[in-house]
Amino acid sequence: MVLDKEEQRCGVDIVVVLDLGGFIHGKKLKKLKTWTNFFVKKLSPIDRLSIVTFSKNAGRLCPLTRMNEYGKDNVELLINKLKGDGYTNITAGLQTALNILAQRRQKAGRTSAVLLMSDGKLTNGCDHPSTVDVSDVPVYTIGLGNDHDSQLLQDIATRSYKGTYSIADMEEWNLNIAFSSCQEGLLNVFVQDLQLTITQLGSDIQDVRAGNYNQTRDNESVTISFGNVYNYEKFRTTVFLSLPAVKEQTAIDILKVALSYRYVPSILLPLFYCKQFESIVQNALSNCYCLQANRWAGFVN
Known part of the structure; x- marks a missing residue:
């Protein structure tokens, strides 16, 4: 199509x-x-x-x-x-x-x-x-x-x-x-009300930096509100963590990342179009944090 x-x-x-x-x-x-x-x-x-x-x-x-x-x-x-x-x-x-x-x-x-x-x-x-x-x-x-x-x-x-x-x-x-x-x-708004929620698992979130975008926090998570997202727009988010000490290199779950957004076009897009957008962001975030977890865990005494 x-x-x-x-x-x-x-x-x-x-x-x-x-x-x-x-x-x-x-x-x-x-x-x-x-x-x-x-x-x-x-x-x-x-x-x-x-x-x-x-x-x-x-x-x-x-x-x-x-x-x-x-x-x-x-x-x-x-x-x-x-x-x-x-x-x-x-x-x-x-x-x-x-x-x-x-x-x-x-x-x-x-x-x-x-x-x-x-x-x-x-x-x-x-x-x-x-x-x-x-x-x-x-x-x-x-x-x-x-x-x-x-x-x-x-x-x-x-x-x-x-x-x-x-x-x-x-x-x-x-x-x-x-x-x-x-x-x-x-004329190029792709999705609306994009929010990224980062929840700590085997870690302690010290700080989250995402430019001037609004952040809300509770005891275990931080939500960043990016608002409307334009075609080809990119965001950079840096998370500072405190990790538990380990004696040998190991892989642990340190963060849970959730993405939410709203897109209601006048002519409804196929479901895969929005799912593809979500999948790309989720995979990029997941790969990033898994690599960081392995790297950090190897240097923590």
């Missing part, structure tokens, strides 16, 4: 947040429309898109709309009618986008994200975007032109969940480069 690319990933609900502030006019506004239409064409019928615009205030241009041909045509008409204004209130735009995602009724088996395109030049008197909690959703920020506020847009992406920051140069306007980093995250 051969699967289409759209069948190999979760559907995404994305809110595109567009800056229509005072600095977005003329050539910048034209480029902004071109870029947004370019992005819309990349989406599949399993995806849904909503557009939020902001200047002094923010407003929803359209609700989450399925990206079939009819949906894309309607969204393109709305994009081409956009006009600039005199203020830049990024905070209002972000908060409106988060509200749209929070109010979804259909969430099962779907991922969500925000794509923010702005020059990042705040209007005096507007609340700073740092007041908006974006830690639970990926926010992909794209700075428009070489004169945008890179620090502000990079901060928003960094504070979000696996978001990225990139630049769209207004002169060269290389769409593929600006789009590639956010496309990798948005």
